[in-house]
Amino acid sequence: MLDLYLDVRSGVSVYMQIVHQVERAVRCGLLTPGDRLPAAREVVAALAINPNTVLKAYAELESGGWVTSRAGVGTFVAETAPRAVAADVHDRLVRSLRDWLSEARREGLDQGAIEALFTLTVEATAKERVA
Amino acid sequence: MAIALEASGLGKRYGSTWAVRDLCISIPAGRVVALVGPNGAGKTTFLQLAIGLLTPDTGDPQVFGWSPRDNPTLVLARVGFLAQERPLYMGFTVAETLRMGRELNPKWDLALAEARMRRLEIPLNRRVGKLSGGQQAQVALALALGKRPELLLLDEPVANLDPLARRQFLAELMESVAAEGLTVVLSSHLIADLERLADHLVILAGGRLQVAGDLEPLLEDHRWLVGPTEEIGRVGGTVVQAGTGERQCRMLVRGPAVPRGWTAAPVTLEDLVLAYLGNPDVSALAQPEAVPA
Numbered sequence: 001m002l003d004l005y006l007d008v009r010s011g012v013s014v015y016m017q018i019v020h021q022v023e024r025a026v027r028c029g030l031l032t033p034g035d036r037l038p039a040a041r042e043v044v045a046a047l048a049i050n051p052n053t054v055l056k057a058y059a060e061l062e063s064g065g066w067v068t069s070r071a072g073v074g075t076f077v078a079e080t081a082p083r084a085v086a087a088d089v090h091d092r093l094v095r096s097l098r099d100w101l102s103e104a105r106r107e108g109l110d111q112g113a114i115e116a117l118f119t120l121t122v123e124a125t126a127k128e129r130v131a
Numbered sequence: 132m133a134i135a136l137e138a139s140g141l142g143k144r145y146g147s148t149w150a151v152r153d154l155c156i157s158i159p160a161g162r163v164v165a166l167v168g169p170n171g172a173g174k175t176t177f178l179q180l181a182i183g184l185l186t187p188d189t190g191d192p193q194v195f196g197w198s199p200r201d202n203p204t205l206v207l208a209r210v211g212f213l214a215q216e217r218p219l220y221m222g223f224t225v226a227e228t229l230r231m232g233r234e235l236n237p238k239w240d241l242a243l244a245e246a247r248m249r250r251l252e253i254p255l256n257r258r259v260g261k262l263s264g265g266q267q268a269q270v271a272l273a274l275a276l277g278k279r280p281e282l283l284l285l286d287e288p289v290a291n292l293d294p295l296a297r298r299q300f301l302a303e304l305m306e307s308v309a310a311e312g313l314t315v316v317l318s319s320h321l322i323a324d325l326e327r328l329a330d331h332l333v334i335l336a337g338g339r340l341q342v343a344g345d346l347e348p349l350l351e352d353h354r355w356l357v358g359p360t361e362e363i364g365r366v367g368g369t370v371v372q373a374g375t376g377e378r379q380c381r382m383l384v385r386g387p388a389v390p391r392g393w394t395a396a397p398v399t400l401e402d403l404v405l406a407y408l409g410n411p412d413v414s415a416l417a418q419p420e421a422v423p424a
Contacts, residue, residue, distance in 0.1 A: 013347075041306060045302050048328070049305060051309035052163070
């Protein structure tokens with residue numbers, strides 16, 4: 001079962017944090033189709049948050065095709081949810097990213113410079129794909 | 132949608148001072164309402180008017196359509212109230228306290244209240260005076276919830292609890308909201324708690340209503356704007372708070388489009404509350420309220 005948590009300092013609304021955590025868990029294979037999400041009442045008891053917030057997050061996940069809810073049974077990761085990256089592909093990508101990071105550090109880039117370069121490149125390639 | 136609590140022109144005066152004045156409010160059923168305001172803003176008076184502990188000088192609040200003055204039994208059966216000073220007899224045991232609840236309330240659910248105490252590991256045979264502050268708060272909450280209210284009013288319920296007891300109290304409260312679908316109005320100064328709990332915001336200032344509405348539209352409607360001070364005239368909407376430097380200014384505003392060349396950032400509940408508390412003359416109500424002479 002997924003353990004949801006909250007970062008109240010993040011400035012991200014509580015319901016968006018839940019949405020992001022579930023999406024991330026599905027993307028990295030922690031949750032797979034058919035897995036049950038914690039019941040709204042369990043999340044409420046664990047995090048002391050408004051139940052409407054949990055219901056809203058689950059509704060948002062459902063409209064995005066990530067989960068389906070079955071009345072009286074629970075909310076489950078949907079068959080239509082994006083598949084997690086296969087383990088070998090995941091490992092290969094992490095390896096090449098590590099190589100790239102050590103090269104960047106050797107060249108004297110600090111954390112901020114690395115993040116800026118990464119973000120800029122992601123944005124630039126996203127634009128190229130659209131164009 | 133059903134309205135849990137409604138008032139129009141509600142006022143209460145102590146001598147020549149209005150504790151609550153010309154309050155027009157409508158709280159939909161099922162909401163968790165954060166009631167915020169500086170000390171002396173009228174929060175406690177407002178809650179006591181809503182349940183009929185005080186008689187208004189003007190206006191007449193309605194709880195699920197019933198007036199506490201004309202139909203006190205109907206209102207009291209539907210409303211739970213947890214006062215700042217917890218109404219507990221220190222010499223009673225927990226079990227006796229819960230039995231007292233049964234004597235006072237026709238719809239009382241003794242099994243539910245006792246099960247809640249067991250789950251929280253509060254011994255039924257212990258005297259209330261021997262319990263920790265957090266446990267006493269839980270007993271008081273069980274007493275307020277045991278009558279199965281549709282509307283629960285809480286006046287600073289966690290003000291003197293340690294962080295863990297506070298979290299447990301609020302989790303217990305939210306579980307009841309999930310299970311029973313009750314409406315909650317919670318006055319508190321602890322904004323970080325309210326951030327997790329509330330979906331409706333009411334700010335009182337000097338006995339008047341300053342802000343009222345569902346939280347999400349309120350947050351979407353407000354933003355931080357940062358831009359050159361010399362272009363301050365281009366900012367429209369309502370300026371709630373402004374910090375003006377020589378070159379650059381930063382403002383919390385309601386409603387306007389972002390002028391070209393300015394940056395906008397979202398506001399949090401804490402930003403919103405602090406901005407309005409710091410500027411009690413600015414209000415965010417649907418329509419400006421008429422001020423009686």
